[in-house]
Every structure is written in C-alpha cells, then in structure tokens.
Amino acid sequence: MPKLTIADLQKIKEKYKADFTLREGGYTVKIIVHMGTCGIAAGARNIMTAVMEEIAKVNRNDIIVTTSGCAGLCAKEPLATVELANQPPVRYSDLTDEKIREIFREHVLGGKPVEKYALVTGCETTY
Amino acid sequence: MSAEPKILVVDDELVVIRSAERVLKSEGYQIEGALGGREAILKMEQGAYDLVFTDLKMPEVDGITLIRWIKKSRPNIGIVIITGYPSQDTMKEALELGIIDYVPKPFTPSVLLDVTKRAVEWAEGRKPAEEKAAEEFPPAMAKELDRVIGEYRHRPGSLIPALQRAQEIVGFLPPVVQKRIAKGLNMPEAEVHSVVSFYSFFTMKPRGDHNIRVCLGTACYVKGIEGVLEKIKERLKIDIGETTEDKKFSIEGVRCLGACGLAPVMMIDQETYGAMTPSKALKIMGEYGGPASDQAPDEETAAVAEQEG
Amino acid sequence: MEKVRSHLMLCAGTGCVASGTAKVKTALEQELAKKGLAEEIKIVLTGCNGYCAEGPVMAVYPEEIFYQKVTPEEVPMLVEEHFLKGRPYQKLMFREPEKKAAIPGMKDIPFFKHQVLRVLRNKGLIDPEKIEEYIARDGYQAAAKALTEMTPEEIIKTVKDSGLRGRGGAGFSTGLKWEFASKVPSEIKFMLCNGDEGDPGAFMDRSVMEADPHSVIEGMVIGARAIGAHHGYIYVRAEYPLAVKRLRMAIDQATEAGLLGKNILGSGFDFELDIYLGAGAFVCGEETALMRSIEGKRGMPRPRPPFPAVKGLWDKPSVLNNVETLAQIAPIILNGSAWYRSLGTEKSAGTKVFALTGAVNNVGLVEVPMGIPLRTIIYDIGGGIKKGKKFKSVQLGGPSGGCIPEHLLDIPVTYEDIVATGAIVGSGGMVVMDDGTCMVGTAKFFLEFTADESCGKCTPCRVGTKILLDMLTDITEGKGKESDIATLEDLSRDIITTSLCGLGQTAPNPVLSTLRYFKHEYESHIHQKWCRAGVCRNLTTFWIDEKLCKACGACLRACPSKAVVGEKKVPHKIIQELCVHCRTCFDTCKFNSIRILPAGFDGDPNEFLAKTAVGAKEEK
Structure with missing residues (x-):
C-alpha cells in the first residue's frame, strides 16, 4: 500500500461502502428472492444470479439482496419482492431471467414498479 | 587449576591493587600486584597465574601491549581489564585479543567479585x-x-x-x-x-513435551477450576511447576488467560480448552497421550460424570 | 465487480477460536461451495465479539441474525435453511433461559440490547486484519483531524473536557495526564500503551486489541501528537498471542500506509510504534514498574515524584494509557467532548467496558454508560444468576477491588460510588458469585494472588500479604482464632498506609470488603467451625434432610467415597466417617435436601437450622 493522504482515507471509505451498507444498514433497495423448495425447483436460483449480475453491472452500493423461504404461493414461483426505501414492497411472480432484468431496470433503478409482472403491492416484509 | 585461583592485578596506582586485594582475598583468591606492564611480565616469567587483571593506560608498557604478550606467551592465562574510560578503539582491540571481561573503574566490591567469579569459572572450565x-x-x-x-x-x-x-x-x-x-x-x-x-513467564526448569497451563483467574476459580486442577495433578502425579518423570507433561498455573467467558479454562501447548470439567480435562489429556486411570475406566467415567451432573 | 449479498461475521477471538472457529469456517466454506453460494456469500473473521461463553458465534448480515454455538455438524443444515432457502435457522439462535422462544435478531437479544458501543464500536463488524475495513468505519479520520487541524493544546482541551478518565484502574483524568507531559520540555518523549491486562477475570483489553487493534494505534498517534512524542511502545502480555499477532499486523499495515512512521498523512508529524512483550508480572500494571520492565529490568515500582510525565521511560517524559482509554480517543476527537459527555455522569463520563463473568447466565464483554446500576448489568444484560441460584456478591476490580453485597446493587456504577463500597471500578473485571461461594475463601484466593505477585520491594506488602494469607488459610482450615478478625483489619490498614505502589495499597481490599459485608461468615468459620457455603472442607458436615429426600439415588451414585447409603424409596443417609466433604452430593441434589452443618456437628439438625436461619443477615 502506498503512503496515504487524507483524501485517500475518504476514497477507501467509499470503496468499502458496499460491505458496510450490508453490515450497518442504510441501504435504499432490498430485493428478496423467495427460495423455498418450490422456488428453487421453479428456477429461483437463476433469478438470484440475474439480480446479482445486474447489481454488479451498475456498481451500486446501496442495494442488498436477501433470500426468504417459501412465500406460500408455490404455483406462481419464482417470486421476488422489491422494496424501495419509503415505498411499499412489490411482489413479482412467474419470473424469468428477462423479466427480472426488466424489473431491475424499471423498478430498482428507475423507481417505477413494473405492474404487468406484479402480483401484489404492500405485501408483508420479511427478513 | 589450583584450589585457590591465583590472580595478578596490574595497575600503576597502588590503591587499586590494594583494594582489589582487600575484596578478593577474603573470598579465597590469591592476589599479587604489579605496578606496570614490565613488572607484570617479569612476574609471569617466574610464576604461574590463572588470571590477570590489568589497567589499560600505564606508562612504559601499557595494557594492550601486555595483553598481546600474554596471548602470545601465556595463552592459558585469562585476562580481565580494569579501566576508567576506555576509548572504543582500545576496547575493541582488547575484545579482539580475547579478554574475558572488563571491570569499570571505580568498582564496587560486588561488581569486582561478580566479574572475578565469572572469569575464574570461565578460565577453569573453558x-x-x-x-x-x-x-x-x-x-x-x-x-x-x-x-x-x-x-x-x-x-x-x-x-x-x-x-x-x-x-x-x-x-x-x-x-x-x-x-x-x-x-x-x-x-x-x-x-x-x-x-x-x-517474571513468571520465564522458567529455569525444562517443561514436558506438552505443557498444561491451568488458568487460576477469578472467573475460573468461581467456576471450579480447583477440582479440574486436582484431577490433573492426581492423574499425572505431579504438582504445579513440575514435569512428569517421562517428560511428557508439565503443569503450569497461570494468572488469567483472558478467556473468562469460557471459564474454567486450560491450555495445552497452544490450544485453549474452555468449560472444563475434571472428566473433560482427563479426556483431552488422553488425546495428547496422557496416562490412563488407575481405576477401571468405565467405573471412573461413570463416577466423574455423575459428579458433574 | 462481484456482488456479495451476505456477510457471515464469524468470531475469531481467543474464546471462539478455543471453541472451534477454524473447523466451523472450513465447514462453511465447503458447504457454501457445494451449494454454489461461495461467491455471493462472504465469510469474514472478526475479532472478539464479547459473547464468548456460547461460542463460536456468528452474525449474518444484512439480516443481522445472531447464531451461537455453531458446530461443523450443524453447518449443512444452517447453509441449506438460511442461505439457500432464506429461513433463519432457529436451532442455533439465542434463547433466554427458562423461555423457549428463539431470538433471531442480535439487537433484540438482551445481552446486546442494553449496551452502548463506543470502545467496542467495531467489534464483530470489521475484519481486524484489514486496515481498509477500519478506515471504512471512519478509521484514522480522527488522527487526520488531530494532526492537521488541531494544535496539541486543542487536542488536550478536547480530551480534558470530555471527562475521560483512565480506564486501567486509577481513573485519573486522561487529558490532565497528557497536559502534564506536554508541558515538560524535552526532545525525546514516549507515548506508551498498557496492554498488560493483569487482573484475573478481566479481558476487555485483550478483546479490543484482537478485534480492533487500529483503534488503539490511532489513539496513540493522537496522544503522541498531544504530548510531542515520536516513539511509543505497546506493552502486551505474552499470554495473549492472538492480540500480539493482530497488533503486529496492524502496526505493519499502518506503517506501510503512512499512518505510522515519518510524516504521517503528510502532516509532518513522526511517530514510531513498537510492541514490547511483558513477561508475566502483575506489578507491571503499575506505571513506573512497567517502564522499568521496558528498560529490561525487574519490574519494580519506584516512588513518585518524579512522575512519569516528567521522568518516565529512560528518564524521559512519558505517558502511559490503558488500551481501553486509548480506544476511546478517536471518537472523542471526531465528535467532540460534549458528545462524549452525553453519556455517563458528571464525574464519570462516557462508557466503560466490563468483563462480566462468574455465576451469571450471559457472560461476556459489556459496554455500558457509566452511572447505570449494577443490577441492570447483572440482571438485564447478564440475565441473572445461573441455575436459579441466589446472588451473593459481585467482585469488582480484581485483586485490588472488593466484593459488593446484594443490598448495594442499586448504586450507580461510577468511580466514586464504587469506591464508597470498598471496591474499585478497576480495569472492569466483574465476577458474580452465587450462594455457593465462600467469602473467606474468596478473600484467600485474592491474597494468594497478591502475596505471590508482590514484587518484594516493600516489606509491609511482601510480608504483610503473606501473613494475611496465612491467617485466612488458618481460618478456612478451622484453625481461626478469636483475635483474628481484629488482627486482619489492623494489618490490612498498615499494609495500605505503608506500601509504595498500588499493588500493596490495594492488596488488602478483598479482605476489608469481605469483612465489611460478610463478617458473619468469618465469625461462623472461627466460632462455629462452619462454612455455610460448604466450600471449606474442614468446616462442614453434610446432612440429608430425610423429609425432603426423594431417595432418587443421584447423590448416592455421585459420591466419590461411597459415603451415601440408602435404597430406592428409602431416604438416603451420609455416613459421616466416610465423608470427604467434597460437596458433590450437595451440588447433585435437585431437591435441596442436603444441608451444610458445622464441622463435627452433633445434635438435632432441624433445631440448629431453625435457630440459625435468621442469623445469616448481612451487615448493613
């Protein structure tokens, strides 16, 4: 490591922001992928991978991804819920790789829920 | 070497020779003096000495010259220098010539005795x-x-x-x-x-192949380390600070290992073991090749297990 | 850039490592790889989390789920349930004793809920071996501020105004200490850190050095700037290998990053820092003794004045601060003295870390605002006394401290209030004792310690502690004399007034405080040959109350000398001639049917117990 200046301290802080958003809280978007047995069978794993790829592409520190168990709607899997700060969460169903990427662009980045895929708005929040 | 080591003290000041004599004679050393390098060489030509204590700065034949002569002609005599403010160069030269030690001037009796004792031991058992x-x-x-x-x-x-x-x-x-x-x-x-x-960290006795450190801190005391320690001592038949005859184990009592959350705690070599009970301690010792019980194993484990509820 | 969705903060402090962190880590890695999660879930090894008893512990972010007692065997289920299916795994969660419900969130667990983290601000949140993670949590911002925006006078004023007092034991104002040293003109000065945590039962400094070594280094840089020192040492116990390793690593990283060494952060200020390994001498916690030890000599204290601020290490002006004190510095500089004072009391500002151990349900490190009652720490955070036993006393301040009885549990924890009880805050060791503890035995335990650790310089301490110990030993063996109590008190006072350093001046405290609150125990040891706790073997008779005995056979099986006789459904009996007074039966009995009577008791136990039951009140 080269000798640091005061400005470097700030840069390092920025660089690690993603890690600490995760540990300290302070995120603005939370995406929950429902990964019950049914979800996994229906392809939730691919949805998760797509989400992760999209986040990596835009290099945003304030988006976190978590998983949750079966949402009780096994027929509509794969499911995912997008929670923007100060907005009711929106649950999407029957997802595919393309759909989740579209949701990511429109809802997560653009702030507009994608109503055509939405199952319900204002559903219960989970971990 | 004779029973009473014979020492020649060389200094151009008589008072130094006298005071060295006063200090060393009572301890059973034979002391002779010489007021300069020349006198010293003459004395050594005539008699045998075990050690020479010499000043460095003397008129005519100085200390370094004397040391050179001794090293060449009487290599078995050990040399100690007595000096006020040695220059680094003369010190270095003297060290290179192979002196045993040096006494700063003025010296206290205890320093002189200490250095003499060491020099004699060194010369004796070289x-x-x-x-x-x-x-x-x-x-x-x-x-x-x-x-x-x-x-x-x-x-x-x-x-x-x-x-x-x-x-x-x-x-x-x-x-x-x-x-x-x-x-x-x-x-x-x-x-x-x-x-x-x-310092308690240092030990002058050899430890066993495996050193068992038993924490004697407050938390461990409150949680019953004493019972654990008793069992270990009983099994190894040694006390704290001792090593088993086969040199396999030694027990050490330490003040606090700082792992109070796991009390009672013991360490074997570098591994820390928490929540110790007498039977757990014996079991862990077993993993390091600890001795087996004198009792029948089943009976004992049963008894200990009962004790621990 | 790889996106990581979850961090597993696995504790790698001394305690958890001893409980198997390494194996858990390997199991987690294998299992995550097997499930294809290795890239999106990251394992971070943290320093000591402070909740050592239930280790290895792990916190999962962002959900902030807390797992305890994680074993390699449980890992596959944990990974499958939580990380694959998103269902936090209940089996490894914290549960309150007596209650069944698992508490998933770390912030909801009482042990963590009542704490306020300043010193321990980074515990469990950063990887202590990575300087970047410390910097990411505002690390070295305070040093930058102190070195470039503040004069030494301003630094000293801020620390003085904050009301921070030395956390090592004596409680002297840190700002004042710095001011004294800053005013002594000298080319060479030393900034020193005392990491020789010698009090048995205290491990907060170890935890800070392991979990957040840079916070200590940053505090030292700021202190060095305040007093004008360019060299420093951290004096650490050799018994803390992990702390030493982490500090070494941290110093190397800080030096490489220009946060130590020449021209720190381009400010023109130089500060070199070294580690010095202590060699195990309790007296080296005393500052003059510690400095002698760094000089390579026997660590014996010397009279003051001259104070170390004038003539310290190698006769140069020196400041010695404790680990916890130094870890408080950076936030004070960043947030100001008023912020620091927002917690605590007027004279005891801010927070203090305690090492809560002994007979409580939740043991571990606890950081609380000063001024909260002892009861809150023991009952709310500590979860009360283990196995439903009765509280007897809490010991504060280690061998220099004292035992506080139940009726004083509502006093606030401040330097002054604790001293008034006869104990001291000390470095923060807090050992809770239940009614199975003998207080004479406890005093003896501490005197064994101080008599052994006395450096031998002052006769009153060297000989006096030995005499105290001998008398206490006699009392616990049933050889106590009528006059012993008065002699113990007198001798204790003499040792206190005639010893040179803190060791001797405080060594009799455990005796005096137990005499003050538990004199009746001394009396019953001496007069009745009766150790009511059943600890002192010579002073007990174990007797089974046949009315209460359920004849379950537990004590009968447990007795190592086969002194208990009886059959199923026939109340048991102890044959006194065979009894070795080990107390095993007493601890085994689930029905409290075993009673402890005086040695050689001969008479009607029921009558005796009825007569003495009330006499056990503590002196108020």
Missing part, C-alpha cells in the same frame, strides 16, 4: 564448558541462540525480549543459557538471573 554446552544443545540450537543474542546486543532494554526468544528456542532458561546471554549482551549474570527469577 574447554569442558564449551563441550558440555554442545552436548546439552544441538549445535543448531546454540547457533540460533547466538544469532538471536547478536540481534539484541546493541539495543537498549533488550534483555527481556532476548530471554523470551531464548526460551522459545531452548524451551527453558538453565544457568548455561543465562550465562551465554549475559556474555552476549555484556551484562552481569546476576542481572540476567534477577530478571529471569522475577
């Missing part, structure tokens, strides 16, 4: 001592020890780190190791010993 050291430690260990001592030689306050490293290398700090360090760091052996005996 050869055997080196051979013995080689026997006790593998040459590589001795070499490593010397390397470490060398590293610390010119650093102030380096005695404790040097001792810690030495204990890491040798496993304990017997007198011969302390001597080597004293010599290497150029300080009285007494000082080295005083530090070794002061």
